[in-house]
Amino acid sequence: MVVLSQSAFEQFCLIKSCKPTSGLFSGIPVIDLRDPEAKTLIVKACEEFGFFKLVNHGVPLEFMLELESLAANFFELPQSEKDKAGPLDPYGYGNKRIGPNGDVGWIEYILLNANTKVTSQKSLSIFRENPEIFRSAVENYLLEAKRMSFEVLELMADGLGIAPMNVLSRMLKDEKSDSCFRLNYYPSCPDHLQALGGRNLIGFGEHTDPQIISVLTSNNTTGLQICLRDGTWVAVPPDQTAFYINVGDTLQVMTNGRFRSVKHRVVTDEKESRLSMIYFGGPSLDAKIAPIPSLVPEGEESLYREYTWVEYKQSVYKSRLGDNRLTQFERTTGH
């Protein structure tokens, strides 16, 4: 039986639950990266959902499974071992607290900078047992996930008819790109906690991702939900072999609102633990973010004013998870 310490129990009481959704949603667009129509289908999916499933992506399955299994080994360690990898500064190991402003969830995670060598990061101490294996698993995985993200962003640009085709991908390719990598673990919620209101417990509260693009893969456990245009929450069917691509706030701005930064959340499963791995591709801190001129209708003003990523990031870290962080950058309501 899982026994929570007093402080973990107090945090548990703060974690919210949500209404159940009805079954798995079969309407998520599935895009084959090798399909000659991929660019058109990607644009359509980003406009309608801000989200799609990517198959035939070229990332070797063994890289995905290897890292997933190393991460699962870590999260199964005794709490005292995992605590050695904390606290977050801002990278490292986190447990239940998400961000600096009081958000909590039924989650444990490792947050890494995706643009510096894994060896130079403090959180590597958690893999003291076998750091070389972890380092190479993260690096192999990230190299492939990034390569695939660049390809997706180039198809997006092509599909949108914007030039040059690397206008989006070059922001992630920049050596100063502020990208991060996250391994999330959502333990199944034990029976005695479910009895205390733990059914449909929130693992990661609703939010949009601030960056350009988020590239997610998970084990075969449900939990991820996205919010459709009409406000309905739907459950994403898991697929361990695929990637799920999210449009982030920055891409919504750069496309002048044509692409939708998708609201999403994670709900805990009663029986199975969920493990997800997400690469968040972001611009460099000094990058100027503004709608791409050819995507602003002639004679109209863009929906958002220009700002730098560091400006946006500062406002992100002052906000709560569920806040709409783009409002203050909109021309109509911004200041």
Ligand SMILES: C=C1C[C@]23C[C@@]1(O)CC[C@H]2[C@@]12CC[C@H](O)[C@@](C)(C(=O)O1)[C@H]2[C@@H]3C(=O)O
């Ligand atoms: C509550 C927060 C956690 C977060 C920073 C924030 O203040 C608001 C956005 C959150 C988010 C969501 C997507 C990613 O998981 C993340 C790393 C990011 O860039 O923005 C997290 C932040 C975090 O966990 O630090």
Ligand SMILES: O=C(O)CCC(=O)C(=O)O
């Ligand atoms: O863990 C997941 O499946 C999604 C988590 C998420 O949305 C995030 O880390 O930003």
Ligand SMILES: [Fe+2]
């Ligand atoms: Fe997210």
